[in-house]
Amino acid sequence: MRRAPLPLLAGALLVACGARTGLRVGPPDVPETPDVLDVPDVPDVPDVTDRPDAREAGCVPVDDRCGAAEVCGDGDDDDCDGMADEGCPCAPGAVQPCFVGQPGRRNVGVCRDGAQVCEMTGTWGACLGGITPRSDVCNGVDNLCNGCSQQADCELRCPGAGDPRVPTGAPFTAYPLRGRDFYPGLARSWRWAVEGGPCDRLSTRASFTLEGAASETATLRPLLSGDYRVTLVVVTASGRTLSCTWLVHVEGPGLRVEMCYPESQSVDLDLFLSRPGFRGPWYPMGRDVFAPTPSACGWHNCEATLRGSGATRADWGYAPSPLAACVNGPHGAEWSALGSCANPRLDIDNNLSKATGVPENINVDAPRDGDTYRVMVHNFSGTRARPLVNVYCAGRRVATFGAPPDEVPRFEGETNPMVGAMWRVADVRVRVGVDGRTQCEVSRVARPGGAPGYDVTYNDPRF
Numbered sequence: 001m002r003r004a005p006l007p008l009l010a011g012a013l014l015v016a017c018g019a020r021t022g023l024r025v026g027p028p029d030v031p032e033t034p035d036v037l038d039v040p041d042v043p044d045v046p047d048v049t050d051r052p053d054a055r056e057a058g059c060v061p062v063d064d065r066c067g068a069a070e071v072c073g074d075g076d077d078d079d080c081d082g083m084a085d086e087g088c089p090c091a092p093g094a095v096q097p098c099f100v101g102q103p104g105r106r107n108v109g110v111c112r113d114g115a116q117v118c119e120m121t122g123t124w125g126a127c128l129g130g131i132t133p134r135s136d137v138c139n140g141v142d143n144l145c146n147g148c149s150q151q152a153d154c155e156l157r158c159p160g161a162g163d164p165r166v167p168t169g170a171p172f173t174a175y176p177l178r179g180r181d182f183y184p185g186l187a188r189s190w191r192w193a194v195e196g197g198p199c200d201r202l203s204t205r206a207s208f209t210l211e212g213a214a215s216e217t218a219t220l221r222p223l224l225s226g227d228y229r230v231t232l233v234v235v236t237a238s239g240r241t242l243s244c245t246w247l248v249h250v251e252g253p254g255l256r257v258e259m260c261y262p263e264s265q266s267v268d269l270d271l272f273l274s275r276p277g278f279r280g281p282w283y284p285m286g287r288d289v290f291a292p293t294p295s296a297c298g299w300h301n302c303e304a305t306l307r308g309s310g311a312t313r314a315d316w317g318y319a320p321s322p323l324a325a326c327v328n329g330p331h332g333a334e335w336s337a338l339g340s341c342a343n344p345r346l347d348i349d350n351n352l353s354k355a356t357g358v359p360e361n362i363n364v365d366a367p368r369d370g371d372t373y374r375v376m377v378h379n380f381s382g383t384r385a386r387p388l389v390n391v392y393c394a395g396r397r398v399a400t401f402g403a404p405p406d407e408v409p410r411f412e413g414e415t416n417p418m419v420g421a422m423w424r425v426a427d428v429r430v431r432v433g434v435d436g437r438t439q440c441e442v443s444r445v446a447r448p449g450g451a452p453g454y455d456v457t458y459n460d461p462r463f
Contacts, residue, residue: 059147112130112246130247175222282296282419
């Protein structure tokens, strides 16, 4: 069972509802994000055409394509003012790839896209993440991103697009970082640093662990999907400092919904995903917080070990997934005992006595074409929290809700026996292409009557 019966909870709730279980299960506390490397400021990118060897070598730099005005819908910084699609209309919560370097240098050399979220104003927010043009240091890759880097014969060989040394990773799965893959010479020291995505900008707990940060070989273990920015700094035997930065893409199959929040070490939130065709209520017995509907995937019926009162595993007619989909997660041993991974599945319930600070996620590894789901977040503890929800389809982030400056307001409320605050986040409609790839149409759940803001209720279990 998730928690003790109601008569026994009076004392337990004094400890912020941490008594869902008396046993701590799952991974150890995630360590805080390591300090970002103290790399010197990068000077302005020089104009490669001013270097005589570029023209003499017959290289023609790419056309930067800087224009007089912004062009909406392409994610480019068309007018080269350091912003992408500023002032352009969009659907709140939508996410698009973006690039804030010169448009012509997008995805050239080391340059890679970031991502931007459509804010509640209906316009695009800042373009975050990615890699933009930088000084053309000797590290074996085109840092100028103009096709005319002269740095080819270098001690350090950094990865570029499609480099086999940088494969795609998977959530909860160890990802080796091997210094010798990039620098084969003698070294005085090695140092690795990793930066995560939206949850790491919001939470005090990292969405990854990094072992061996000062070693030749390190191990990254990502807990979430998305792009992780990796930096390697090597001090050679001669005392020369070399460095490079690249992105490691982490993805899971099908539909994956992830939830994090900065108060995750003291407040208990629950993530739910509705069965296709279900229309509620989320708590059919009214205000009994221990009896969520069996038609939603959540803590009660989607983890490896069922803890809901009389709960049976969520069965939406999908075939189970192979063990490889979940065996590296926090409940890998329990899934192994079952012989397969459930579909849908909750990898971990962020429970104050069970997995403090770990982001929560729900997966549908192989959804059917046309299936529609609703995402809901329930504040069980009652104390104010600021949840952020990311929606990924086939490993690509397609929607983000609750990110600053659009935090969910007043997400708090009395619980036990009340159901407290509920945030109906978004509806997700899945499209499966002829190639089997999952695509998603995501729309924010509007408040009844079309009122602005998020659909948040208090002590109301309606769908």
